[in-house]
Amino acid sequence: MPDRQLVDTPFVPATRTSRQAILDRVRAATAGFEPAPVRRDYRQAGAHPQPDPETLLEVLIDRLVDYKAEVTQCAITDVHTAVTAFLSAEEAVRVVVPDGFPDEWLAGSTDSESGLVRLDDTGPLTVDELDAADGVVTTCAVAVAETGTIVLDAGAGQGRRALTLLPDLHVVVVTADQVVARVPDALGRLDPRRPLTWISGPSATSDIELNRVEGVHGPRRLRVVVAESG
Amino acid sequence: MSTTDQPAGKAEITQWPRATNTGHLHGDYFPRAARVALADPQLRRNIGNATTIIREKRGSVVAELDDWAELRAAGAAIKDATMADLGDHLERLETEVAARGGVVHWAADADEANRIVIEIARRAEARDVVKVKSMATQEIGLNEALAEAGISAWETDLAELIVQLGDDMPSHILVPAIHRNRSEIRDIFRREMGNVGVPAPDGLTDDPPALAEAARIHLRNRFLTTDMAISGANFGVAETGTVMVVESEGNGRMCLTLPRVLVTVMGIEKLIPTWRDLEVYLQLLPRSSTGERMNPYTTMWTGVTQGDGPEEFHLVLLDNGRSTILADPEGRPALRCIRCSACLNVCPVYERTGGHAYGSIYPGPIGAVLSPQLTGVADNPSLPFASTLCGACYEVCPVAIDIPTMLVSLRAKVAADPDSGDARERAVFRSAAWAMSRPQRWTRLLRLMRLGRFLARRGSFRNLPPPFNGWTATRDLPAPPDQSFRDWWTAQRDGGGDA
Numbered sequence: 139m140p141d142r143q144l145v146d147t148p149f150v151p152a153t154r155t156s157r158q159a160i161l162d163r164v165r166a167a168t169a170g171f172e173p174a175p176v177r178r179d180y181r182q183a184g185a186h187p188q189p190d191p192e193t194l195l196e197v198l199i200d201r202l203v204d205y206k207a208e209v210t211q212c213a214i215t216d217v218h219t220a221v222t223a224f225l226s227a228e229e230a231v232r233v234v235v236p237d238g239f240p241d242e243w244l245a246g247s248t249d250s251e252s253g254l255v256r257l258d259d260t261g262p263l264t265v266d267e268l269d270a271a272d273g274v275v276t277t278c279a280v281a282v283a284e285t286g287t288i289v290l291d292a293g294a295g296q297g298r299r300a301l302t303l304l305p306d307l308h309v310v311v312v313t314a315d316q317v318v319a320r321v322p323d324a325l326g327r328l329d330p331r332r333p334l335t336w337i338s339g340p341s342a343t344s345d346i347e348l349n350r351v352e353g354v355h356g357p358r359r360l361r362v363v364v365a366e367s368g
Numbered sequence: 369m370s371t372t373d374q375p376a377g378k379a380e381i382t383q384w385p386r387a388t389n390t391g392h393l394h395g396d397y398f399p400r401a402a403r404v405a406l407a408d409p410q411l412r413r414n415i416g417n418a419t420t421i422i423r424e425k426r427g428s429v430v431a432e433l434d435d436w437a438e439l440r441a442a443g444a445a446i447k448d449a450t451m452a453d454l455g456d457h458l459e460r461l462e463t464e465v466a467a468r469g470g471v472v473h474w475a476a477d478a479d480e481a482n483r484i485v486i487e488i489a490r491r492a493e494a495r496d497v498v499k500v501k502s503m504a505t506q507e508i509g510l511n512e513a514l515a516e517a518g519i520s521a522w523e524t525d526l527a528e529l530i531v532q533l534g535d536d537m538p539s540h541i542l543v544p545a546i547h548r549n550r551s552e553i554r555d556i557f558r559r560e561m562g563n564v565g566v567p568a569p570d571g572l573t574d575d576p577p578a579l580a581e582a583a584r585i586h587l588r589n590r591f592l593t594t595d596m597a598i599s600g601a602n603f604g605v606a607e608t609g610t611v612m613v614v615e616s617e618g619n620g621r622m623c624l625t626l627p628r629v630l631v632t633v634m635g636i637e638k639l640i641p642t643w644r645d646l647e648v649y650l651q652l653l654p655r656s657s658t659g660e661r662m663n664p665y666t667t668m669w670t671g672v673t674q675g676d677g678p679e680e681f682h683l684v685l686l687d688n689g690r691s692t693i694l695a696d697p698e699g700r701p702a703l704r705c706i707r708c709s710a711c712l713n714v715c716p717v718y719e720r721t722g723g724h725a726y727g728s729i730y731p732g733p734i735g736a737v738l739s740p741q742l743t744g745v746a747d748n749p750s751l752p753f754a755s756t757l758c759g760a761c762y763e764v765c766p767v768a769i770d771i772p773t774m775l776v777s778l779r780a781k782v783a784a785d786p787d788s789g790d791a792r793e794r795a796v797f798r799s800a801a802w803a804m805s806r807p808q809r810w811t812r813l814l815r816l817m818r819l820g821r822f823l824a825r826r827g828s829f830r831n832l833p834p835p836f837n838g839w840t841a842t843r844d845l846p847a848p849p850d851q852s853f854r855d856w857w858t859a860q861r862d863g864g865g866d867a
């Protein structure tokens with residue numbers, strides 16, 4: 139027996155036999171199997187023609203609206219107005235603000251200026267506190283125009299995954315430089331070692347007679363601010 | 369712990385060439401089960417509506433991509449390339465997951481996978497686990513195994529919740545409760561929710577948003593308080609150790625993010641070699657599956673992330689008959705399947721019978737090739753005949769699995785297998801295999817049988833001429849419709865139906 143007896147080591151099973159047997163079997167099973175080489179003649183990252191920036195945003199917004207997200211477009215200097223408008227329209231007061239979310243994107247840097255009760259996650263917030271929050275505001279990592287997808291990578295201004303899951307309202311700011319044309323363009327910008335959440339519209343189900351219903355467990359309201367510089 | 373030093377001998381390897389008998393891969397004989405389904409008008413109507421709607425949605429979003437054919441070819445080729453070096457990819461995945469704090473387990477069959485998950489639950493002291501829809505865990509009968517061990521498994525996908533509370537079986541890969549209508553769902557919620565947790569709200573109506581809200585309320589506290597979650601996986605990336613789950617409702621995110629311990633059961637065919645390969649499947653899967661450009665939520669994670677998500681991550685790699693399929697060049701392409709369910713939605717047989725008739729958790733055309741291969745044809749001899757070989761499944765399959773050709777070869781295997789059914793059934797299978805091995809023969813036979821419709825009572829045959837009477841002596845055979853599936857499909861396509 140190894141001398142390290144770690145009581146709190148997660149269960150590591152005694153399936154070495156199966157491990158070796160499975161590996162032996164799959165190797166024997168595919169001996170001599172030489173499939174055709176992979177040809178990537180689909181549109182890859184950066185494929186031409188690339189849509190111009192205007193079209194890119196237009197397509198993104200069209201897709202987002204199609205999936206029942208509400209969208210506003212504004213200048214980067216006006217983000218705070220758009221964010222505040224979404225929050226107040228939903229009467230959201232207790233709002234989760236992840237670490238790194240720019241102060242200038244809220245209507246003020248203090249609660250009294252912004253009229254919000256900011257919940258920061260340095261505690262960290264408990265699941266019950268998150269569940270009781272009215273909403274969450276975040277940045278994002280990438281947005282994919284063609285599919286209307288916003289990707290979060292738990293980076294600055296986004297926080298850990300639970301923050302954008304439990305509150306019923308998610309307001310997300312996308313800047314124009316974060317928008318890519320298609321899925322292959324997005325993967326190249328993402329780090330697989332970060333936890334990633336791809337969001338395309340609010341939570342939805344079609345399980346009841348195939349009626350699409352917005353909102354089951356994730357945020358039922360997704361609000362997107364698309365910000366352009368200048 | 370003491371068995372680890374035992375070397376893997378040849379005899380041991382051959383002890384588990386097939387899926388074990390514990391899971392949900394076996395059913396009644398397809399014709400008998402189909403008779404029940406065909407006699408249920410609501411089921412047929414619901415399935416018919418569902419498949420029509422999804423088919424149309426799929427057609428329009430697929431048409432949006434002018435490189436669909438190239439994506440499809442790459443989707444098939446990447447999976448084949450993965451299989452060719454599967455051993456290496458599995459080892460790489462294991463290394464990467466372990467390097468990021470995950471624990472990798474290997475399960476030769478269903479029983480071993482179930483034992484592993486139960487042991488993890490015991491160590492986590494979990495009496496309850498939340499589950500996100502997973503075909504692999506249904507395949508191995510995990511919920512039943514957990515129940516025997518005194519652990520309650522709670523399904524959280526809305527459809528799975530309906531199925532679990534209603535104590536029945538899924539009927540479609542993508543929309544498993546499609547056989548239930550809204551008032552039945554309301555009744556199930558009112559009757560059952562209170563027995564297992566937060567009851568349905570007073571005065572619950574059968575309005576779909578109200579039903580969805582009831583599910584949200586019912587499950588919320590469970591998500592917030594349960595210590596362990598179990599998921600399947602859509603893809604595992606060998607190069608990075610990243611695992612991915614696609615979903616719609618957010619129950620997946622709940623399960624993958626909130627509980628302290630996460631266990632993912634993944635078939636060994638779910639691997640893809642590189643991160644970049646995802647660019648192909650993230651385009652193929654949602655469009656083929658729900659007919660959306662992208663499903664609402666996709667979660668990707670690599671091992672354990674400090675301060676974000678589960679503290680413990682276990683990945684159970686499941687063989688359960690897959691390596692046997694891998695060894696068969698004719699059957700191997702079935703392992704490309706990404707479980708999109710597009711082939712179900714275009715299948716004229718599935719459209720009429722629904723998923724239950726297949727008896728396996730893998731229904732429809734893919735089930736007809738996958739289930740008999742996982743179990744061995746002797747255990748599922750009728751499924752390869754549950755098809756008209758019209759070819760629609762192959763055309764829509766995003767990874768180009770030639771299901772009709774595989775069905776023909778499986779039919780030959782059934783006909784040659786001495787353990788498949790009784791002598792009369794084998795004779796039927798042989799004749800049917802002969803007839804169905806050539807599309808023209810099958811078409812001719814169908815036309816012949818259509819004449820027999822005048823003789824049939826209430827839509828099913830009681831007595832057929834030999835050799836088919838061997839079959840009808842013990843069960844009714846669904847009468848061919850006035851228009852055969854093949855004619856129907858041809859007419860649909862000429863009429864500008866789904867691509």
Ligand code: SF4
Pocket residue numbers: 656704705706707708709710711712734761764765766767768769
């Ligand atoms: S066989 Fe093809 S079409 Fe059918 S579920 Fe699998 S991937 Fe989808």
